Amino acid sequence: MKKITTISVLALMAGIILVSCDNKRQPGKIYMPDMAYSRAYETYAERDSNVFTANPALRGSSKIFYNNTPVAGTIKRGELFPYTLTDDSVGYAKSASVPNPIASMTDAEMSEAGRLFNINCAICHGEKAQGNGPISTSGKIGGIANLTLDNYVKMADGTMFHSITYGKNLMGSYASQLDRKQRWMIVKYIRTLQPKAAAAVPATDNTQKATK
Ligand code: HEC
Structure with missing residues (x-):
């Protein structure tokens, strides 16, 4: 009788152990x-x-x-306010009036902007932004902008930012790779690669001297 009790208790315990190990994923x-x-x-x-x-x-x-x-309206620490112009012709036209929120950059920030440009943009635009990066010279993608040309020298910072944000024709959007601050920084960096705007530098005016 004692034996039967011991055996049945052991069997019951073994059963419980086996059943409890059934599924570890179920709490x-x-x-x-x-x-x-x-x-x-x-x-x-x-x-x-x-x-x-x-x-x-x-x-x-x-x-x-x-x-x-993230909750709607969340802004990452240190990030600029959201860019609200839309990805259409109206937004593109308005973008020219958006000023670059970065007034000036330190040498370290400028070299960081250059690093980002070389990683993300130089493959197409070339390290000197002349539109002759490896993808351009390979002939795989045509029409890559030479950003040192006069029309890009005259192009507003906001328009460049808009195109970098949303992409333009064969150029893709860089909004997910570069945050807003980085995109504005790159625009500033592009300016350092461009010749001074012919229109912005007033032609030396000799008329005053002549009349005097
Ligand atoms: C895949 C190749 C490619 C890469 C990479 C690329 N671009 Fe472009 N980019 C183009 C092409 C092509 C155009 C001409 C678009 C057009 O006007 O049709 C262009 C045009 C532009 C323009 C002029 C936009 C305008 O409104 O006319 C700017 C500014 C510019 N790129 C900046 C950048 C920057 C900054 C990067 C890196 C973040 C970059 N691009 C990366 C191909 C590229």
Whole structure:
């Protein structure tokens, strides 16, 4: 009789152990759901669609709303205010009136801007912005702008920023690779590669001397 009890107790324990190891991914009974299902984003973690929803319309329902994106209007620390002109001809036309928010740059900032230009832009535009980078000379993409030409010298900083932000024809957008400050910095750097604007430098005026 004693033997039978011992055997059945052992069998029961073995059974419980086996059953409890069934699925390690299942937390079993949850009495603190916020701890069992973290609200924080866990890299590569699969979110349980019975618990989470990415649909803003279901916010406040029994499900936890979470869609990985920052709250609307969030500005990264140190980042400039959002650029609001739209990616169309109206936005392009208006962009010329947007001033470059960066008044001046230190030598270190200028060399950082140059580094970013060489990484992102020189492949097409060339290190001297003359439109003769490796992709241009290979003939794979035609019509790459020579940014040292007069029309680009005269082009407003805002227009350049607009085109870098949204892309233009064969040139893609750089909004996801470069933040707003970096894009404005690159515009400033392009200016250092351009010859001084023929229009901006007033032709030496000799008339005054002559009449005097
Ligand atoms: C894939 C090649 C390519 C790369 C890379 C590239 N561009 Fe361009 N870029 C072009 C082409 C092509 C044009 C001419 C677009 C047009 O006017 O049709 C252009 C035009 C421009 C213009 C003139 C825009 C205008 O409104 O007319 C600027 C300024 C410019 N690029 C800056 C940059 C900067 C800054 C970078 C790096 C962040 C860059 N580009 C990277 C191909 C490229």
